[in-house]
Amino acid sequence: MIIIDYIAEGFKEAIRLLIGFDKEVYGIITLSLFVSTTATVIASLICIPLGIHLGIKNFKGKKAFSRILYTFMSIPSVIVGLIVAILLSRRGPFGEFDLLYTPKAMVIAQVLLVTPLVLGLTYSISKNRGKEIEKIGITLGASKRDIIILTMKELKVDLIVNIVTAFSRAISEVGAVMIVGGNIKNRTRVITTTISMMNSMGDYPMAIALGIVLLIISFVINSLIYSYSGED
Template structure:
């Protein structure tokens, strides 16, 4: 138990001393996951809402495929991205493997089914009612879409926070495509995994505390929005 208590004490010292390496890892983690979330929301969210508002052939198959993709292991996504970006592949000339860009791509692929599926389910359940109301009031297509986004802004924010939480806590994909390179691609989850295997518990605990605080705050916001 002594090494655990000592690890927590050292972790607090690192956090309070504004350790440069520690905070560079934290900032990179937030930056990569925030970028991946923004990219996903600008593409998958409108797609999910648009498909949820209309009826089309294969609706059942689409929903099954999307929700099945939510369960794809992150290491499989990481391996897929690594193969696509390797030097022998068609995209090898871009030299993106083991860079933050590769990590962003992996996280986008990871959370796209999540954002699409949740937006589709939300739009199908509540958006169609708003669509019918908009039609009754004589709104055109663009006005209906704007109305749906405005009326469901709280639920859409929940989707955004859920996607960010999923991205920032992921370890498998970013480990494969990022390589956990110090000062370049080392994020909180990959650093914690490495530090634990090395027995460096103080830095690992410090990063664990930050990761827990971030996810706890996000979950509190999501819970509050759901209650409203």
């Protein structure tokens, strides 16, 4: 009963933090959404046109490229974080920009994390369905650029699902942002890193509050995926 009461008190305090618009809690939520949204948008702007182009284009070594790309889709976030940290460290090639332990470094890490995912999903869809769209475009006298735009329009629903999936991975990952961000209070703390830290400290109310927010975000993301995929 003591454990149940302790958990219940944690939930009560968590609700109080959320309803009371606790500044620290909502600062963490805002930064999390900013970092993950920015990273997803940047990766999508680059990878969707590129993925469509590579998917419908025949080139030497396409099978090998596919295998490598699909492997990178599941790359561990800690490896991405380590690579970015080395590149941005003082002795690294980009150390002069002093980006390590800043939100910018976190965005960079998440861009690299979700780029293979967006590229791979887009590449797979366009490889399977893009050829037919390309044939229609060629028949209508479309240029290569017009074909990519036409393919994006025809595969709009699938691409939106891919983007939402990438955002879901970005908002829920902890390894990369912990390494490059450092989890600094009022500067680089996001939902996942704060939950991890609060759990280790035994400070459950804030961890539960942020956990509730993460669950809400996950519910919204899954609802969008189901609605756009046309499932009941």
